[in-house]
Amino acid sequence: MKKFSLTDLFRKKPKPTLGVDIGSHTIKVVEFSGGSKKVVKKVGRALLPQGAIVDGSIKDKEVVQEALHKLISNLQPSLKRVSTSISGYSVIVKKIHVPYLGEKEIEENLIVEAEKYVPFEISDVYIDFSVLSTHEDGDGGSDIFLVAAKKEVVDEYANLLEGVGLTPSVIDVDAFTLVNAFELAFGKVEEPAVLIDIGASKTNLNIVRKGMPIFTRDMTIGGEQLTEAIQEATGLSRDDAEAVKIAGTKDNVLAKEISDVVVEMAGLWINEIKKAISFFKTSATPEDFPTCVFLSGGTSMLLGLEEQFSSGLGLESRRLNAFNGNKADKDIDREYLASVAPQMAIASGLAIRSAE
Numbered sequence: 001m002k003k004f005s006l007t008d009l010f011r012k013k014p015k016p017t018l019g020v021d022i023g024s025h026t027i028k029v030v031e032f033s034g035g036s037k038k039v040v041k042k043v044g045r046a047l048l049p050q051g052a053i054v055d056g057s058i059k060d061k062e063v064v065q066e067a068l069h070k071l072i073s074n075l076q077p078s079l080k081r082v083s084t085s086i087s088g089y090s091v092i093v094k095k096i097h098v099p100y101l102g103e104k105e106i107e108e109n110l111i112v113e114a115e116k117y118v119p120f121e122i123s124d125v126y127i128d129f130s131v132l133s134t135h136e137d138g139d140g141g142s143d144i145f146l147v148a149a150k151k152e153v154v155d156e157y158a159n160l161l162e163g164v165g166l167t168p169s170v171i172d173v174d175a176f177t178l179v180n181a182f183e184l185a186f187g188k189v190e191e192p193a194v195l196i197d198i199g200a201s202k203t204n205l206n207i208v209r210k211g212m213p214i215f216t217r218d219m220t221i222g223g224e225q226l227t228e229a230i231q232e233a234t235g236l237s238r239d240d241a242e243a244v245k246i247a248g249t250k251d252n253v254l255a256k257e258i259s260d261v262v263v264e265m266a267g268l269w270i271n272e273i274k275k276a277i278s279f280f281k282t283s284a285t286p287e288d289f290p291t292c293v294f295l296s297g298g299t300s301m302l303l304g305l306e307e308q309f310s311s312g313l314g315l316e317s318r319r320l321n322a323f324n325g326n327k328a329d330k331d332i333d334r335e336y337l338a339s340v341a342p343q344m345a346i347a348s349g350l351a352i353r354s355a356e
């Protein structure tokens with residue numbers, strides 16, 4: 001028998017995937033052309049009704065599937081293989097130290113290690129890891145990110161994708177995906193940075209250095225909380241509060257009321273984020289201390305947020321445009337692309353994943 005054949009090599013070559021980010025508020029889809037020069041081929045989003053997805057778990061499968069189906073039918077992506085990511089209580093990402101060296105040895109002992117840290121039955125979760133650093137001298141061992149995700153939830157997402165004719169190939173977690181999006185925009189950056197994705201119901205904070213996440217934390221803050229606060233302060237209905245939050249209003253009195261609520265709420269978020277960064281610093285060396293912040297997620301598109309974060313955190317804060325420096329197909333409107341870029345960060349990070 002031949003040892004290898006070209007066709008086999010081709011088959012084993014990792015293939016590009018479609019990035020599908022199923023958030024609690026909006027489904028986001030991004031497709032890049034394959035090859036090293038990434039060209040944005042498709043970008044789209046679809047709104048979900050409140051309650052369809054709660055804490056990362058699909059509550060109304062029919063509604064979510066219908067929205068995804070419509071979005072995919074409109075976009076007509078050429079890729080069927082999908083990368084998606086999950087989050088919420090059913091996913092655990094933990095930085096741990098293991099007394100092993102090398103991927104193989106870690107893998108062989110992963111279950112024993114995971115049992116110490118995962119608060120679920122090990123038979124109920126998929127586990128994986130990513131090596132952060134190895135210590136060949138000293139007491140040896142490796143620092144790894146341990147990832148455990150409830151099978152029930154992973155399977156739920158996989159079923160959903162299969163239900164609309166897509167093939168789930170990579171299931172990742174938001175933290176790692178965000179780092180991919182950052183790298184897509186800027187390459188491997190030496191300087192440590194804080195990546196903050198503020199969605200509708202949650203925020204993912206990541207500190208990244210040289211292309212590696214070195215700290216990650218999920219926080220229960222987001223745009224939905226802000227819509228509720230606007231609703232309370234103005235007496236508007238939920239839908240009207242959501243609409244004026246996004247599009248603003250010509251009514252000056254109302255506009256002032258809303259901007260006060262935004263500034264107050266963002267102040268609370270900044271405090272939470274400051275606490276997370278301080279906590280990270282207590283166990284980090286100064287060369288890992290972040291020097292800048294990149295904001296993403298739909299809520300990062302709030303007017304004035306960059307400035308408030310910059311002064312509140314004392315770190316220059318900018319929105320992340322994952323499409324930065326990448327070409328886009330000629331039928332994609334440039335203004336639209338730039339306007340949705342921060343919300344598309346996770347979907348873009350997923351879209352550059354390839355699968356075997």
Ligand SMILES: Nc1ncnc2c1ncn2[C@@H]1O[C@H](COP(=O)(O)OP(=O)(O)OP(=O)(O)O)[C@@H](O)[C@H]1O
Nearest residue numbers: 023024025026199200201202223297298299301302
């Ligand atoms: N232009 C805008 N200005 C302010 N807020 C916006 C804007 N566009 C969208 N949002 C808000 O962003 C949120 C949706 O963002 P995103 O798509 O990142 O969330 P999600 O991924 O669906 O949610 P999560 O990750 O929390 O489950 C909503 O709360 C929405 O109101």
Ligand SMILES: [Mg+2]
Nearest residue numbers: 023024199200
């Ligand atoms: Mg999200």
